[in-house]
Amino acid sequence: MKDVAAVAGVAVKTVSRVVNGESGVGEPTAARVRRAIAQLGFRRHDGARLLRQGRRSGSVGLILEDVSDPFYAQLCQAVEEVARAHGALLLSGSSAADPGRERDLATDFCARRVDGLLTVPTGTDHGYLLPELAAGTAVVAVDRPTPGLDVDTVLTDNAGGAASGVAHLIRHGHRRIGYLGDLPEIFTAAERLTGYRRAMAAAGYEVHGSWIDMATPEPVGIRFALDRMLSGAEPVTALMCGNNRVTVAVVRALAASAGRPAVVGFDDFELADLLAAPVTVVAQDPPLMGRTAAELLFHRLRGDAGAARTVRLPTALLPRGSGEVPPPGR
Incomplete structure (x- = not known):
């Protein structure tokens, strides 16, 4: 950002305002900054920005059993729409009903400091997520409960x-x-x-x-x-x-x-x-299940520390x- 400021002949704060879409910069100055950005190939570092704001990564993880299954595809789309509405990036993966693969995905997502995790549980032991819960990672179980974890859960009847x-x-x-x-x-x-x-x-x-x-x-x-x-x-x-x-x-x-x-x-x-x-x-109703689970997750991320709840959705x-x-x- 300092290099962009030097090429454009402006302060670093001015570059920051242009990059983040903030007001207070005249159009001629903003145009100079954008030209400098294009010339230098500058890319905003979202990780650093979020850390300064006190946030972790601005992303959430979703672990499905099989993303090619139409049921899970619809659920994933609904979760992505909610995440996007909350300004978050969705990372998703398929466990293929393999508990080891589910654990690997969960730990990989958490290693990337996702703010929250939605999972369709496959294994019977999810104790490996207890340290993540203690560290502040929100977890919501979808379609099935997570044995051993007291977390929000969204099920079908x-x-x-x-x-x-x-x-x-x-x-x-x-x-x-x-x-x-x-x-x-x-x-x-x-x-x-x-x-x-x-x-x-x-x-x-x-x-x-x-x-x-x-x-x-x-x-x-x-x-x-x-x-x-x-x-x-x-x-x-x-x-x-x-x-x-x-x-x-x-x-x-x-x-x-x-x-x-x-x-x-x-x-x-x-x-x-x-x-x-x-x-x-x-x-x-897989879209409703996805939306319900995602909204519960973001409710937790906004600070809700109440008791875990289970939502059971009706069928038709x-x-x-x-x-x-x-x-x-x-």
């Missing part, structure tokens, strides 16, 4: 949403309803399975073990699970799918089948309403046709 999807199938005459979900150790998967069981129990219907499949959603495994559920003496007549990846795999596996079961999916997905058999879904049932198919004989 997973159990209630799954229960509403199963109740919808029951209202359309189904009694034998299968459930396909993700790995049971995943918080959201376990919560949605609980909702399925709750709705079946509330209706007074028994659940057979062969009607439930909890595994990584991959095509071969889904096909085996469907073969088991749709055959035998008591085949299911309807399916509740635990997330959008499971639903897509099920729809593909059933594409060439005759007499398809009714299907309700948890999570909306692109073109679900435009398929030959539009898919009924229990929809989450979107009937489109696949979930309204009656059971055989009706």
Whole structure:
């Protein structure tokens, strides 16, 4: 900045005012400063500026499970919009559901002195963030809680949403309803399975073990699970799918089948309403989840030191046709 001031023939404070868009500098003088900046290739040092203002870095970190997943892509976009509105830069990365990678991302972001961290937790031990919390880094958990950390958390009503999807199938005459979900150790998967069981129990219907499949959603495994559920003496007549990846795999596996079961999916997905058999879904609101989590984070950064809170967002049932198919004989 001293070099710019020397070339422009002005005081360093004048250069600072021009660089930071402050008033009090005449246009001819400002033009000389801008020409000197262009000539010298000067770039503002935001890190030094923020330190002088008593701030850390003016940035926040976001750790997702998979940024290519449409759910997380929408959530990320919403967080970025809130961060931008607060004058902060967003750094983001994908953990790929790997606890070690999640920890590496978190520690790398904190090493870069992010002011706050939003994370979709994968691991079961987040004690490594305790020193960061003690140092003043704000942390908000998104989509799942962080075991061992008392931080703000934004969740979907997973159990209630799954229960509403199963109740919808029951209202359309189904009694034998299968459930396909993700790995049971995943918080959201376990919560949605609980909702399925709750709705079946509330209706007074028994659940057979062969009607439930909890595994990584991959095509071969889904096909085996469907073969088991749709055959035998008591085949299911309807399916509740635990997330959008499971639903897509099920729809593909059933594409060439005759007499398809009714299907309700948890999570909306692109073109679900435009398929030959539009898919009924229990929809989450990822932009709302992202905005809510980000606003909680910036509320903490503004000095809120109150007790940690948990916000549970509602779901919406979107009937489109696949979930309204009656059971055989009706």
